[in-house]
Amino acid sequence: MINRKLIGLLSCFLLLVGCLEQKPLEELGLLTATGYDKEEDDLIRGSIVYYEFDPLHPNNSKMVSTVANTSKGIRQKENLASSRKLVSGQLRVAVYGQELAKEGIISYIDTLSRDSEIGTMSYLAVSNTTAHELLSRAQESDDIANAGTYLYDLISQNVQSESLVSPTLHEFMQCYYSQGRDPALPYMEFRGNTIFVNGLALFKDDRMVGNIDTTKSFYLKLLLNPYRAGNIEISFPKDKLDNYLQKRKHPKVEKELIFASLDHLESDVRIEMENVNPLTFSIEVDVVTRMQEISEDYDLGNPEALKEIEKVISATMKAHIEELIKEFQMLTVDPIGFGNHYRAKIGSKNFTREKWRKLYPETSFNIKVETKILRTGVMD
Secondary structure (H helix, E strand, O other), X not given: OHHHHHHHHHHHHHHHHHHOOOOOHHHEEEEEEEEEEEOHHHOEEEEEEEEEOOOOOOOOEEEEEEEEOOHHHHHHHHHHOOOOEEEOOOOOEEEEEHHHXXXXXXXXXXXXXXXXXXXXXXXXXXXXXXXXXXXXXXHHOOOOOOHHHHHHHHHHHHHHOOXXXXXXXXXXXXXXXXXXXXXXXXXXXXXXXXXXXXXXXXXXXXXXXXXXXXHHHHHHHHHHOOOXXXXXXXXXXXXXXXXXXXXXXXXXXXXXEEEEEEXXXXXXXXXXXXEOOOOEEEEEEEEEEEEEEEOOOEOOOOHHHHHHHHHHHHHXXXXXXXXXXXXXXXXXXXXXXXHHHHHHHHOHHHOOHHHHHHHHHHOEEEEEXXXXXXXXXXXX
């Protein structure tokens, strides 16, 4: 009896396997990147980079661009322009042109999230020009074999090295549907025959309302996630450290700023709501780091001198954080998620996104930064 049941199950399994659609790799176009741009008459331009498997041409990637009213209409036209059946299972990056991003991109991102072939760990990014220009110039570059895989590797290694906030499809959707935090995506630029991460694009709901450079992006990540091996070059006025600067035997051109390179940076942040009326938050940041380089002859062997430079670095970081939060308040964007801390205190029943948008620009922040330098190095 058991053998008959087993044979029956195996027979059903074989029948099901036989019914599956076969997709020989040689007949497929594997999408690695897709881009969306705003066109005239409310049309959308879609651009894709896809890979064709060919043992004789290992770097055989191509690009197709079409115009339609919807993202699904774009995909249908893209298939008409390709000799291979296009599949989305290997999609690595979706890029949105700046003009489209300013109008809102949730409908295009929602389409990606509903595609069962596309993983939620695919990256999203914004181009400082159009997505079509970014992808086409990347495809034409001798330094880039496939724009999709290159973009993915570029973003991935910066996320892993803690230079960039992770911009996956899952994380964007999570921020978008959160009542108290706004999304941020890498802001990409093609320069010098290659692609650069030029900072972060800031979103209010699903509309891009501004962008910040890579230095400000460091402080955003400092407030979002603990660093475990971060790095930054920081500058501060020379006159704040006059007491411990050593005179050079052969003085160079005098500069007003001192530059210090910090690496192996570890951090911890505590954000709490101190008061409801007036609404006030406290932010405490602890930083432990190694000073790899400093641009002046500084008496780092003196314990008092080391304490002094720790104070100056802490004050400099505090000033940058204050400036960054003020910029966010002016744009009414909350990529740090203060709204979620506020909602946790007052309860979700008393919280709405509209109410938070009105309160946020007038919110006060008490910021404290403590820096500890474990090891030092000097380089002229």
